[in-house]
Amino acid sequence: MSEQFEPVIIGFTCNWCSYRAADMAGTARIKYPPNVRLIRLMCSGRLDPTFVLKALSGGADGVLITGCHPGECHYLEQNYKALRRYLLLRRTLAQMGIEPERVKLVWASAAEGVRLAREIGVFVDEVRDLGPLRWPTSLPAVHAEEAKMMEEVAA
Amino acid sequence: MSDNGKPKFAMYWAASCGGCEIAVLNINEKILDVDANFEVVFWPVAMDAKYKDVEAMPDKSITLTLFNGGIRNEENEHLARLLRQKSQILVAFGSCATEGCIPGLANLSSTEQIFAAAYDSVSTVNPDGVRPEYAYDIPEGELYIPAFYPVLKTLDQVVDVDYYMPGCPPESHQIAAVVDLVIKALHGEAELPPKGATIGAGMSTVCDECGRKRHVKKVKKFVRIHEVEEIDPELCLLEQGILCNGPATREGCGALCPSAGAACIGCYGPAQGALDYGARLMTALASVIDSNDPEEIDSILDGIVDPVGSFYRFSLPHSLLRAAKPAWTNGSR
Numbered sequence: 001m002s003e004q005f006e007p008v009i010i011g012f013t014c015n016w017c018s019y020r021a022a023d024m025a026g027t028a029r030i031k032y033p034p035n036v037r038l039i040r041l042m043c044s045g046r047l048d049p050t051f052v053l054k055a056l057s058g059g060a061d062g063v064l065i066t067g068c069h070p071g072e073c074h075y076l077e078q079n080y081k082a083l084r085r086y087l088l089l090r091r092t093l094a095q096m097g098i099e100p101e102r103v104k105l106v107w108a109s110a111a112e113g114v115r116l117a118r119e120i121g122v123f124v125d126e127v128r129d130l131g132p133l134r135w136p137t138s139l140p141a142v143h144a145e146e147a148k149m150m151e152e153v154a155a
Numbered sequence: 156m157s158d159n160g161k162p163k164f165a166m167y168w169a170a171s172c173g174g175c176e177i178a179v180l181n182i183n184e185k186i187l188d189v190d191a192n193f194e195v196v197f198w199p200v201a202m203d204a205k206y207k208d209v210e211a212m213p214d215k216s217i218t219l220t221l222f223n224g225g226i227r228n229e230e231n232e233h234l235a236r237l238l239r240q241k242s243q244i245l246v247a248f249g250s251c252a253t254e255g256c257i258p259g260l261a262n263l264s265s266t267e268q269i270f271a272a273a274y275d276s277v278s279t280v281n282p283d284g285v286r287p288e289y290a291y292d293i294p295e296g297e298l299y300i301p302a303f304y305p306v307l308k309t310l311d312q313v314v315d316v317d318y319y320m321p322g323c324p325p326e327s328h329q330i331a332a333v334v335d336l337v338i339k340a341l342h343g344e345a346e347l348p349p350k351g352a353t354i355g356a357g358m359s360t361v362c363d364e365c366g367r368k369r370h371v372k373k374v375k376k377f378v379r380i381h382e383v384e385e386i387d388p389e390l391c392l393l394e395q396g397i398l399c400n401g402p403a404t405r406e407g408c409g410a411l412c413p414s415a416g417a418a419c420i421g422c423y424g425p426a427q428g429a430l431d432y433g434a435r436l437m438t439a440l441a442s443v444i445d446s447n448d449p450e451e452i453d454s455i456l457d458g459i460v461d462p463v464g465s466f467y468r469f470s471l472p473h474s475l476l477r478a479a480k481p482a483w484t485n486g487s488r
Binding site for chain 2: 048049050052053054056057070077080081083084085087088089091092095096097098135136137
């Protein structure tokens, strides 16, 4: 396979800033890689680590979390909660054997379409360099493979 | 129904410690109700029975089976499938069967690491470095021991489960209440909860049951319980910087540990509606850290020395990731 690995990335965006930044990038015809699938939340503070774990365990290679710059949260300080969850989650992921770099937090205001597009490009390259995650829970074959191995052991 | 007309009861232990069986016996005189209302057909820890006896039973002939323990090896899975086939109601009983529990922490390590700890560590006398083989030829024939699985699974990852009963072990008064309910249901005096329900526990969190005083939480430093000079007997433990799993853990135990001055470690599993126990706990803990500065937050987080061990002590195999990379890599070699 000589084809370049194209990572699957889930991006969580905040309704008040980064989602609008992405919108703005679109209307301004600024290109960013199609690897990222954006999901809108009302706030980065809505980001439950469950979402990230669900994405990674379901086949994503990376997760991008975006929110308003510190001090600019629409709900006063929920983006700080996102920051703390992100820092805590990275430690947990490292212990599980997942490169913490697969999850990234980026601040982008509604006016920063260019910046968001650039950051998405950078992150896609970073995850591409890390390679596929292919977390076993996302592979339909995992159970079959396991069963096969058991048969081999038993034989 | 058996010859004496009583419904049949079974209890089995897979990868577990035996504490669940003790908890069942701890229901005291209620155990006589179990005997009066059920015929115990299979319960390896309490009575002699052979697997072939179970295999000979008609399908669905056991009314109630309490299955405790995780699925660690081939034998565990065989019995899980067998008892599913023979039982009308199969209950994942205790933390191991529902979530994997302490044996499930082995999902952080590869099989080789686990075997090294079991057969080569300082507490083991094994000068020749012997490792068990699954199949071994002897003059009389072939000896076979059940194969060890690279990743420990919960009961519902192997078979269909009717009810979940959390706890390490489930509290005896909760077991007694469930026994009462099943007996009533058998007599048509009560209805069983919908399939898939968690029984013998509440819906909310341990914090809701905890009698300690709570205020707005602001944690500047996490400490381990032995590092605290004097624990305030009335104040919320988390407010004292002690990592307490109460905010994520299902109620049902009566907040036994926090009342005794020890932090909740989460044996009753995730509160109703939480998909991933550790994620729920991370959400809660990140919210109470009193800092907005990334460097300071990091130094506060240094106080949580073992994140996975703290957040997934009882629930790793049932979490979204289920096992760490070394265990998986080993599994798909």
